Amino acid sequence: MRNIAPVYHCGAMFRAVFRLSATGARSLARSRACYTAPLASRCYSHGKVESDEEFDARWVTYFSKPDIDAWELKKGMNTLIGYDLVPEAKILDSALRACRRLNDLASAIRILEAVKDKAGPHKDIYPYLIQELKPTLSELGISTPEELGIDKL
Amino acid sequence: MKMLQLIAGRVSSLVARRATLALTTSSARMASHAPDPEVTEAVDMSRPMYWDRLDTPLPDKLYKDELSAAEKSLKEKEKGPWSQLTNEEKIALYRLSFHQTYAEMNQPKSEWKTVVGGIFFFVGFTALVVWWQRVYVYPPRPRTFDDEWQAKQLQRMLDMRINPIEGFSSKWDYEKGQWK
Numbered sequence: 001m002r003n004i005a006p007v008y009h010c011g012a013m014f015r016a017v018f019r020l021s022a023t024g025a026r027s028l029a030r031s032r033a034c035y036t037a038p039l040a041s042r043c044y045s046h047g048k049v050e051s052d053e054e055f056d057a058r059w060v061t062y063f064s065k066p067d068i069d070a071w072e073l074k075k076g077m078n079t080l081i082g083y084d085l086v087p088e089a090k091i092l093d094s095a096l097r098a099c100r101r102l103n104d105l106a107s108a109i110r111i112l113e114a115v116k117d118k119a120g121p122h123k124d125i126y127p128y129l130i131q132e133l134k135p136t137l138s139e140l141g142i143s144t145p146e147e148l149g150i151d152k153l
Numbered sequence: 154m155k156m157l158q159l160i161a162g163r164v165s166s167l168v169a170r171r172a173t174l175a176l177t178t179s180s181a182r183m184a185s186h187a188p189d190p191e192v193t194e195a196v197d198m199s200r201p202m203y204w205d206r207l208d209t210p211l212p213d214k215l216y217k218d219e220l221s222a223a224e225k226s227l228k229e230k231e232k233g234p235w236s237q238l239t240n241e242e243k244i245a246l247y248r249l250s251f252h253q254t255y256a257e258m259n260q261p262k263s264e265w266k267t268v269v270g271g272i273f274f275f276v277g278f279t280a281l282v283v284w285w286q287r288v289y290v291y292p293p294r295p296r297t298f299d300d301e302w303q304a305k306q307l308q309r310m311l312d313m314r315i316n317p318i319e320g321f322s323s324k325w326d327y328e329k330g331q332w333k
Contacts (some may be wrong), residue, residue: 074213078209081210082208104231104248104250106249110210141237142235147240148245148247153307
């Protein structure tokens, strides 16, 4: 269960952002297996450490299931939001398309809200994701919470 | 005074809510019987429940179960292209599935005032209890605390030369009869 390291699964761009805020040695050693780390780093277990690309691919595949049902969508999203990371645009794209297959616009908007909340104090992540997802959002006709005005009280 | 009323109101509502919950859990266990007329809201916790949580974006069930005819037709329209929905329709669909938006969930609340007020109230109440104990429970004050006794005790300690090198008596100037 990847519940230890800070946010590292958002691609190289965010790794740069978080390296500034995270503690030194750990951030350098995180993305490699521990035996190649130059400094004394934390070895989690003897199991293989999943790379960020593998993690992303796994989740994209999960949401890409053609006959995904509502429960699986809910379970997947709740689990994904439970992780200590902001999901990549491609995972969210896959999730939004799953919402389309399930004819569930409300969940699609909720996912965008959740992702914005997940980014927390890092205010630049959400606009970046929306920019990346713009083609999908216009294709599927999903309005962002900001367009609907529900991001304010 | 208003603060006390506020706290009293909140405490009584908290107590009432706890009592209702206790009653409702028992009524949930007896789900097969007719609803108890004394219990107003029976929450059946054996079924999927709805809740607004930041870390659970998609709860186990939708907020609104029973849909009116207009809402059902909107749900039908949802099966088509979403670009054909107006913003109001999209918001309506959102509100069917969810109660509060994330912005509403993140709203600052005044609950902390109740908590702090309650803390002060009960600390104050404890102070009253302690005062009552002091008056009605404690035995009479020992005579060794009287000023006269303490003065005699101090003189005796000096006469005995208690800790004369570095401690008590070393601070007393025996020639001049005063503290150094």
